[in-house]
Amino acid sequence: MRATGSPAQWTPDLGRPWAGIPDQLRARGLRWTPQRRTLVEVLSQADGHVTGAELVERCRSIDPATIPSTVYRTLDVLEDLGVIRHSHGADGREEFHVLPAAEHAHLYCRVCSGSWELTTDDPVVVTAVDAVRAGHGFEIDVPHLTLTGVCATCRAAGADA
Amino acid sequence: MRATGSPAQWTPDLGRPWAGIPDQLRARGLRWTPQRRTLVEVLSQADGHVTGAELVERCRSIDPATIPSTVYRTLDVLEDLGVIRHSHGADGREEFHVLPAAEHAHLYCRVCSGSWELTTDDPVVVTAVDAVRAGHGFEIDVPHLTLTGVCATCRAAGADA
DNA sequence: GTCGATATCGCAACAGGTTGCATCTGCGGT
C-alpha cells in the first residue's frame, strides 16, 4: 500500500470538539501543521486546568523537538478560535482551560493554598456579576477570574491574618 | 564636623507612614539597610500602582547598583509588614499598591485596555464580597483582585465579541 | 502535479521574576 493521496498529517480520532479544528483553521486562512496537531492532541487529553509550562512539557513527550514559542503562539490561535480560554493563577502564571465544558472561575485560599471552582451559573457568581454590571456597566469575564482570599476552613481556624 | 556617631544611613523625611519602618523591621529582628532605604524612598514617592519592574527601575535611578532580586525580596518583606500590597494585572504581571490609602480592586477592559479602580467599600463590591462569603464561606481579598471583562463603553459599541 | 503567496516554524535574544548559595553586614550584647 503506497502512501498515496492522504495528507501527510492527520488526527486519528480526537473527540468531537477537536475534530473540526483543522477546517476551522483553514476557513480562516490559517494552517494545520504537525506542531498544532501535537498540541491539540495534548489538549484533547487534558482535563480541567493546565499551565503553559505543562502543555509544553506534554507536547515534548510526544515530539521532543517541540519549541515553547510555537506552543504559546498556537495557544493564542486556539483561544481566538474559542477552543480554549486562559486565565492567570494566584501567582500570575497562565492557566488554560478546555472548552466548552468547564467554564468557571476560581477561588484560591492564600492560607492553605487550596483552590475551588465556581461555575459561571453559580447563584453567588450571578449575584456578583449582576452587581458589577448594574453598578458600573462592566461585564466581568468570569472564566478569566481567580479570586484570592481565605477559605471557610482557614477562617474558622482563625488563620485569616 | 566629623562624620561621627550618626548611623551611616538615614531617611531624611519620609511621610509618616514610612518613618516607622526601620523600627518595625528591627522589632521583628529584621534589618534596615541602604538597599531597603532606597526602595522605601521610591515607594514613598509612588502614587497608586507600580509594577515590580518600574520599582526596580526607579531604585536604579537612585542607586545604579540596585539588584532586582534584592528589590523583590524587600517587597515581600514590606508586604508582610503590611506596608504594601501586590496584585496581578490583567497580563499576570505584578502590581504593587501603597497602603493604607488606596485599598481597591481593579476593572480591566480587554477591548479598550482601559482600567478603573473599585474601592473596597463600593456598594457593588460589598454586595459581591458578601455574596461569596454567604454562599461559600470564602473571604475575598479585594485589593488583590483584578476583574477582566468589557467596560460599559465598549459594550455599548458592541465590541464584546 | 506544480507553483507561489504567506502563514508558521525554529532560533536566539529579551523581559519579568524566583531561587540557591557564598559573602558580607546591621545591630544587639558585652
Add this chain to the structure above:
DNA sequence: ACCGCAGATGCAACCTGTTGCGATATCGAC
C-alpha cells in the same frame, strides 16, 4: 569599642513567556 550571628546582599542560573527575523512548508489556484 568590639564580637558574633542571623539576616541581607550580590551574583548567577533558572523559569515562564514574548518578540523579531530569516527559513520553511501548507494549501489554494492553475
